[in-house]
Amino acid sequence: MKNGRNNPAKQSAAPEPAVPKAVVSRLSLYLRELQRLIRDGRATVSSHQLGRLLGFTDAQVRKDLAYFGQFGYPGIGYRCEELVAAVRKILGTHERWPVAIVGAGNLGRALLGYKGFTQQGFNIVAAFDIEPATVGQSIEGVRVYHASRLSEVVAENKIRLAIVAVPAPAAQGVADKLVAAGIEGILNFAPVTLSLPPTVSMVGVDLAIELEQLSFSVTNRGDAKEPDAKETVRLPTRSHRSA
Amino acid sequence: MKNGRNNPAKQSAAPEPAVPKAVVSRLSLYLRELQRLIRDGRATVSSHQLGRLLGFTDAQVRKDLAYFGQFGYPGIGYRCEELVAAVRKILGTHERWPVAIVGAGNLGRALLGYKGFTQQGFNIVAAFDIEPATVGQSIEGVRVYHASRLSEVVAENKIRLAIVAVPAPAAQGVADKLVAAGIEGILNFAPVTLSLPPTVSMVGVDLAIELEQLSFSVTNRGDAKEPDAKETVRLPTRSHRSA
Structure with missing residues (x-):
């Protein structure tokens, strides 16, 4: 982050962790969902609820956000307005x-x-x-x-x-x-x-990538067993675990 | 896949593994890179080379493709034309x-x-x-x-x-x-x-998600230590490992 330059932690010789691109993409999705929740009058949301809205596990939500700091409150979850402000700052869109x-x-x-x-x-x-x-x-x-x-x-x-x-x-x-x-x-x-x-x-x-994703989803629909098909698509059994 | 309906494996009571959406998105990226390699006259590519072109590890490439079958040849890697045909079939774009x-x-x-x-x-x-x-x-x-x-x-x-x-x-x-x-x-x-x-x-x-990703990249550039910043962005050290 911008102010990382003045962060004393940077003086250490430890290698800096890299943030995978996929995590940054999900930040945008969290942001959209939080903005929607605020429009609907919601003040707080749990990682479970936020994940459910997007088809992710609560562990995924917590892990993604943990790259950037500590945002949740025990027994409360995330404060929507506060998390929106934090995510916008991470993405750099807190300023126009x-x-x-x-x-x-x-x-x-x-x-x-x-x-x-x-x-x-x-x-x-x-x-x-x-x-x-x-x-x-x-x-x-x-x-x-x-x-x-x-x-x-x-x-x-x-x-x-x-x-x-x-x-x-x-x-x-x-x-x-x-x-x-x-x-x-x-x-x-x-x-x-x-x-x-x-x-x-x-x-x-x-x-065309977006159309390909749609084509995949429609093509593999016959095998989708659950209504969570928007996030994942079920395929014939193979010996590999899902990520 | 479409013909999964006739797959005897489907008769078993074992739960089917889900393919994460992110894996399906990466299929499109593999496809584009393979199409480019073919235009450049390449016949084969290793998972390491394919991963390098996209900023992924070779393990990631192999794991992603393993959801859908066995495509590589020991000592050869992937045959580009063959893998393009396979990925198009998975995505459903082998037919127009x-x-x-x-x-x-x-x-x-x-x-x-x-x-x-x-x-x-x-x-x-x-x-x-x-x-x-x-x-x-x-x-x-x-x-x-x-x-x-x-x-x-x-x-x-x-x-x-x-x-x-x-x-x-x-x-x-x-x-x-x-x-x-x-x-x-x-x-x-x-x-x-x-x-x-x-x-x-x-x-x-x-x-706007794409612009946000760009904004993140430009905002956090000061902390990017290596030229691989297109794939990952380095942030000040935290106690979390990267995925």
């Missing part, structure tokens, strides 16, 4: 992030209108394109700049995260320009692997 | 799926143009909307029907999977119509939870 988007075609426009980003702390503050008909427009209240103004607008707005929503052949060129402009993290919707320096984080969005 | 999309706004249009779906075995064969200006159009070669024709078109094209790309307030109504039309799996882009019968699978796409 200004975000740039490159590509204002159909996908870019869809993402500019996506309410989920704003809800979770991300404000798209600038869009970039090269189409003369699009540059200068305002889409969902966001101005579209010519891509040649990337560095300038990124610096002016202290933008650290960017979304790449251009066709595949243009993606690497855009990524290079984003890196040169000082962007630290790229969310890539183009179905290509980007080559980036190790100082820049990248998350690739592969929408 | 005709898919319907409801909502032909910006997001729907972006998804209609998304090459990744076709590449992985999904053909969007029909789109639905209620806007008079949109109904009757052909977008990316796909005809847009009025939503009132859903049942008829779904039956005619033997469509089992549908994508919901309508605004949040309309999503549940659309889902109800899809269920009535006999759809078995829904990929939901609307940022709302859909209430569905247990016989219908649902995968929700929450694009």
